[in-house]
Amino acid sequence: xxxxxxxxxxxxxxxxxxxxxxxxxFFDTGSLPPEKLEEIKKxxxxxxxxxxxxxxxxNLEEEREKGxxxxxxxxxxxxxxxxxxxxxxxxxxxxxxNMISGTSQAEAALLLVDISRGIQEQTLRHCHILSLLGIKQxxxxxxxxxxxxxxxxxxxxxxxxxxxxxxxxNIKPAYVVPISASKGENVAxxxxxxxxxxxxxxxxxxxxxETLSIEDKGLRFPVQDIYSFDGEEVAVGRVxxxxxxxxxxxxxxxxxxxxxxxxxxxxxxxxxxEAPTGDCVGILIEGAxxxxxxxxxxxxxxxxxxxxxxxxxxxxxxxxxLGIPVTFKCATxxxxxxxxxxxxxxxxxxxxxxxxxxxxxxxxxxxxxxIKLDSPVTVDKFSDVPELGRFVLEHxxxxxxxxxxx
Amino acid sequence: MDHLSILENKSIxxxxxxxxxxxxxxxxxxxxxxxxxxxxxxxxxFFGKVPFPVIHIDTTYKFPEMYRFRDEYAKKxxxxxxxxxxxxxxxxxxxxxKGSKLDCCNELKTNALKxxxxxxxxxxxxxxxxxxxxxxxxxxxxxxxxxxxxxxxYEDQPAELWDQYKSTAEEDNHFRIHPILHMxxxxxxxxxxxxxxxISELYFSKEGKRFRSIGCLPxxxxxxxxxxNIDEIIHELETTHTSERAGRAQDKEDAYTMQKLRSLGYM
Numbered sequence: 001x002x003x004x005x006x007x008x009x010x011x012x013x014x015x016x017x018x019x020x021x022x023x024x025x026f027f028d029t030g031s032l033p034p035e036k037l038e039e040i041k042k043x044x045x046x047x048x049x050x051x052x053x054x055x056x057x058x059n060l061e062e063e064r065e066k067g068x069x070x071x072x073x074x075x076x077x078x079x080x081x082x083x084x085x086x087x088x089x090x091x092x093x094x095x096x097x098n099m100i101s102g103t104s105q106a107e108a109a110l111l112l113v114d115i116s117r118g119i120q121e122q123t124l125r126h127c128h129i130l131s132l133l134g135i136k137q138x139x140x141x142x143x144x145x146x147x148x149x150x151x152x153x154x155x156x157x158x159x160x161x162x163x164x165x166x167x168x169x170n171i172k173p174a175y176v177v178p179i180s181a182s183k184g185e186n187v188a189x190x191x192x193x194x195x196x197x198x199x200x201x202x203x204x205x206x207x208x209x210e211t212l213s214i215e216d217k218g219l220r221f222p223v224q225d226i227y228s229f230d231g232e233e234v235a236v237g238r239v240x241x242x243x244x245x246x247x248x249x250x251x252x253x254x255x256x257x258x259x260x261x262x263x264x265x266x267x268x269x270x271x272x273x274e275a276p277t278g279d280c281v282g283i284l285i286e287g288a289x290x291x292x293x294x295x296x297x298x299x300x301x302x303x304x305x306x307x308x309x310x311x312x313x314x315x316x317x318x319x320x321x322l323g324i325p326v327t328f329k330c331a332t333x334x335x336x337x338x339x340x341x342x343x344x345x346x347x348x349x350x351x352x353x354x355x356x357x358x359x360x361x362x363x364x365x366x367x368x369x370x371i372k373l374d375s376p377v378t379v380d381k382f383s384d385v386p387e388l389g390r391f392v393l394e395h396x397x398x399x400x401x402x403x404x405x406x
Numbered sequence: 407m408d409h410l411s412i413l414e415n416k417s418i419x420x421x422x423x424x425x426x427x428x429x430x431x432x433x434x435x436x437x438x439x440x441x442x443x444x445x446x447x448x449x450x451x452f453f454g455k456v457p458f459p460v461i462h463i464d465t466t467y468k469f470p471e472m473y474r475f476r477d478e479y480a481k482k483x484x485x486x487x488x489x490x491x492x493x494x495x496x497x498x499x500x501x502x503x504k505g506s507k508l509d510c511c512n513e514l515k516t517n518a519l520k521x522x523x524x525x526x527x528x529x530x531x532x533x534x535x536x537x538x539x540x541x542x543x544x545x546x547x548x549x550x551x552x553x554x555x556x557x558x559x560y561e562d563q564p565a566e567l568w569d570q571y572k573s574t575a576e577e578d579n580h581f582r583i584h585p586i587l588h589m590x591x592x593x594x595x596x597x598x599x600x601x602x603x604x605i606s607e608l609y610f611s612k613e614g615k616r617f618r619s620i621g622c623l624p625x626x627x628x629x630x631x632x633x634x635n636i637d638e639i640i641h642e643l644e645t646t647h648t649s650e651r652a653g654r655a656q657d658k659e660d661a662y663t664m665q666k667l668r669s670l671g672y673m
Contacts, residue, residue, distance in 0.1 A: 003409045036541075059541030060560060061662045070561055073544040074537045076590050083409070085588070097565035101547075104567035224419070225426040229455055236451075238419050267450045278407055280418040282453065292426065315565050329570045390568050397575030399565040 002082040004211045009103045011130065012112030013122040014091035017143040019069050021112065021181040022088050023053030025202065028188035031077055032056060053182065057088040070095060072102035081207045091122050093349075096364050097315040100402060103129055108137035108209045110202070111162075111173075112181075115154055116147045119161055121349040128348035128366060131169035132311060132404055134382065138166065139175045139205045146180040150193045175205050214277045217241045219250070220380075220388055221296040222331040226289065227282070234265060234282040235290040240331060240387035242298065244275040244283070252285075253295045253378040254304040260286040261296075293333040295378040295388070302378045302388060307340070308371040312361075312393065312403035320361040326400070328373055330391035337373035344368050361401075368406075379405055410597050413589055414447065420548055420585040421451040423571060424530055425458070428581065432459040432488070433532035434519070434673065437472045438620045439605050441534035442479075443594055444586055446603045448532070449483065459486040461522055461531075465514035466496050467622035475606045490522035502624045508663055516671045520556060523580060530581040533673055538590045539650060542664045550582040551575070556671030558582075582673075591650050592643050599636045610634045619650050 010018045026032045040055045043064065057073045058064055069090040077084040089102040103109070109130050113123060130138060140162050148154040159176045166173055178186060178194050179202060185191040187202045200208065219242035227234045248261045264272040265282040275281045285296075295302070308328065314320060320339065328335050342358040345367040354365070361367045371393075382389030382404040393401040407415075424431060433448060433456075435441045448456055462476055480487040492500075495513040502510045523531070537544045547563050549571035556579070564572040574581075589597070598605055608617045615628035616639075633639040664672075 003407070004412060005409070057541075057544075059544065059665070061665055062561065071545045071563055073541070074588075075544060076538050098563070101566045224422050227452065229453065229457070234453070236422055238415065265453065267453045276407060278412065278415055280415045280422070280451075327573070392565075392567060392570040394573055397573045397578070399567075399570065399572055402565070402567050 001080070002211060005083040005085050006108060006206075006209060006211050007085045007087065007106045008206065008209070009087045009089055009106035009109045009135075010112065011089050011099065011103065011109055011126040012091060013114070013117070013120040013126075014068070016091065016112040016114040016117065016120075016123075017181045018091060018112050019054035019057040019088050020052075021110070021141065021143070021179075021187065021202070022075065022086055023056035024181050024184050024187050025086075026056050026075070026077065027053060028184050029077070029079075029203070068092060071098045079203065079207055082211070084206065093122060093125070093364055094317070096125070097399075099126065100129060100133075100313065100315055103133055103135065104402065106135060107212050109135050109139075110205075111138055111140045112143050113140060113158055113162055114144050115142050115158055115178075116144055118158055119165060123162075124165065125349045125364065127165055127169055127171070129313065131171055132313060132366065134386065134404070136171065137209050138171050138173050139177060139202075139209075140166075140173045141181075141202060142176060142178045143181050145178045145185065145194065146183050150178070150180075150185075152196045155197075174208065175199050177202060177205055217385060218301055219244055219248075219296065219298040220302075220331075220385060221250075221283075222333070222388075223290045223292050223294045223296070224332050225292055232284075233289050234284060236280065236282045237296075237332070238280045239275050239277050241277060241385050243277060244279075244281070244296070246273045248298065250285070250296045250298060251300050252290065253297055253300065253302060254376045255294070256300060256304075257287070259296075262286055295331070295333075302380050302385070304376050304378055306337075306373045306376045308373065308377075308379065308391075308403075308405060309369075310371065310391070310403040310405050311366060311368050312401045313366050314361045314363060314401050316398065316400045317363045318400075319363070320400070322359045324395065326371070326393040326395050328371060328377065328391055328393060330377060330379060331388055333377045335373045335375055335377055337371055339369045340372040341370040342367050343370070371403075381405055410593070410600055413593055413597070414450070416588060417444075417447045417585040418451045419569065420583065421448055421532065423569070424532060424549070424581075424583040424585070425451075427571075427573075428530035430528055431530045431532065431583075432461050432526070432528045434534070435460045435462050435476070436534070436621070437462065437468070437476045437606060438534075439594055439598065439609060440536060440586060442605060443589075443597060443603060444532060444534035445483075446601060447585060456483065456485055459488045459526070461488045461490055461519075463490045463515050463518050463522070465510075465518070465622050466491065467501065467514070467624055469608055469620065469623050471606055471608050472620065479604065488522060488526070490518045492518035492521060502622070507625060508667060511667055511672060512670055515673070516556070516667070519673075520671065528580060529574075530583055532583045532585060534586050535584055535673060536589055536591070536594070537587050540664055542668055543587075546584055546587060547572075548584050548587055550584065551578040552580055552582060552671065553577055554579045558669050558671065560665075560669060592640065595636060595640050595643060599640065605636075609639065611638075
């Protein structure tokens with residue numbers, strides 16, 4: 001079995017069957033504990049409903065009463081090939097911040113489209129979010145095929161429509177799969193009813209995805225905190241890119257001060273000579289002390305700047321007006337600032353640009369902006385080093401937007 | 407990097423992030439396998455030290471084995487242990503037989519915890535809950551804000567992306583921090599085996615039964631099992647289909663008891 005779990009987010013418009021799909025996948029692969037099934041049966045009986053597979057994921061009373069998903073749920077699932085973390089995202093525009101929270105943790109996505117409804121508002125919005133967050137592995141599931149009697153012609157129509165949308169956003173879907181989540185057709189196994197279809201089932205499509213490999217990049221080690229428990233200063237942090245070696249010459253950014261890694265430290269481990277990407281370690285370095293927010297690198301390739309050009313997505317239900325203060329949070333850096341210029345803003349659920357040189361950003365819109373910070377930070381382009389090329393904006397202690405540095 | 411190291415690093419990052427943001431922090435230790443694993447991770451995050459208090463919420467109904475285990479490791483690991491008890495309700499005879507289980511959990515656990523937080527002014531608590539334990543816990547954030555009434559506003563949780571956790575806002579009373587939310591029951595046991603973490607004897611089979619999840623004696627049932635060591639437990643979990651909390655009474659009263667308990671501030 002592969003070491004790394006694959007994180008998959010399930011997205012798509014309201015009622016296109018996201019939670020039902022996950023419930024069905026669990027049921028058909030025998031991954032559902034019997035008491036959980038009992039609990040769902042009992043609840044459905046009390047509500048006078050047929051067995052509702054969506055309740056595997058929709059566990060809040062409000063979600064079941066209203067028949068909607070409010071917040072993301074993570075579940076765990078295993079095949080012969082690997083472990084999966086399945087993140088079921090809500091489809092409503094009002095819960096967009098939850099959908100984005102889920103998508104930000106994913107390496108691949110399943111996009112559901114209801115064959116009887118076609119591409120709708122949140123389908124488009126979610127496609128944009130996938131593209132912006134750099135999710136390249138996408139399979140489209142054309143759901144509710146039972147409603148059109150498993151018709152190939154109806155499927156072809158939706159298939160070409162969604163491929164067009166995705167291709168305009170530079171996403172090439174790995175597969176477009178006809179399914180019926182509620183009937184379990186083509187979910188865990190292929191079905192006779194779709195004999196004209198030669199591609200994989202949902203389960204086979206999942207197993208064909210790849211976990212993202214760690215690329216060989218230059219070192220990025222953001223300092224997280226400083227501990228001085230025994231009178232000795234240890235800087236802790238996580239290696240976000242590249243690797244950190246004992247004895248290595250480093251630059252401390254944004255000051256560009258030169259230093260050297262004297263020791264790498266972990267509890268119950270002696271003689272560490274190298275820390276790979278993703279490792280949380282303590283370090284001792286030569287010279288003056290470190291502080292949170294500084295970034296150790298092997299070369300000065302990152303941008304050191306107080307102006308950030310980025311695409312941001314606005315996640316809360318209040319407008320942003322030029323001049324409102326925000327806090328910029330990128331890796332362990334945290335600096336106050338404000339959006340200085342809104343080059344353009346648009347509603348990803350429609351196709352037209354809403355406004356150039358705007359003075360506000362409205363809920364659920366995407367905008368290309370310049371952010372002016374009170375002091376310089378160390379950043380990279382998202383396409384070069386994602387870990388230092390993505391950020392969150394906060395206002396009054398609340399995350400209000402996510403952003404990608406371009 | 408292997409699966410368990412990926413999970414461990416994620417937890418350590420969260421623990422350090424919480425400690426940076428809130429120096430006035432504590433962790434909850436129920437003495438069960440999850441919070442004992444969390445305690446182990448805290449020791450790893452701070453190079454063998456636990457730089458904040460460890461709270462044990464004592465309903466007075468815990469297994470004798472749990473009290474023994476607690477005292478032994480509190481001493482061995484040099485913990486600053488706070489025992490939180492809702493003395494008023496204990497004296498008044500609150501128990502699972504008096505009133506509903508929801509009332510009992512709420513008084514002896516949630517309100518006992520409230521009293522400890524108020525008395526010590528903690529701004530954040532580390533908790534060892536996991537997403538795969540219960541459908542409601544599957545909805546949790548890593549940093550989960552609570553207001554002055556301890557309410558969990560599960561209908562409007564803050565966005566959480568790229569390991570950027572919500573800063574404190576005016577209405578936030580304290581934060582619940584969940585460093586092992588991403589681990590499954592099987593991950594926990596594999597990690598316990600790899601790290602050789604000491605664990606309560608209640609988890610190991612005696613006379614054909616063992617506890618899979620431990621809490622208060624009257625509300626915990628053992629499961630049929632011959633697994634008497636960690637390898638056998640892992641083998642059992644890889645083949646079983648019953649859920650972990652099958653023996654926990656407070657989840658079962660009605661479908662939404664756990665949701666109600668948690669919205670009131672239960673762990």
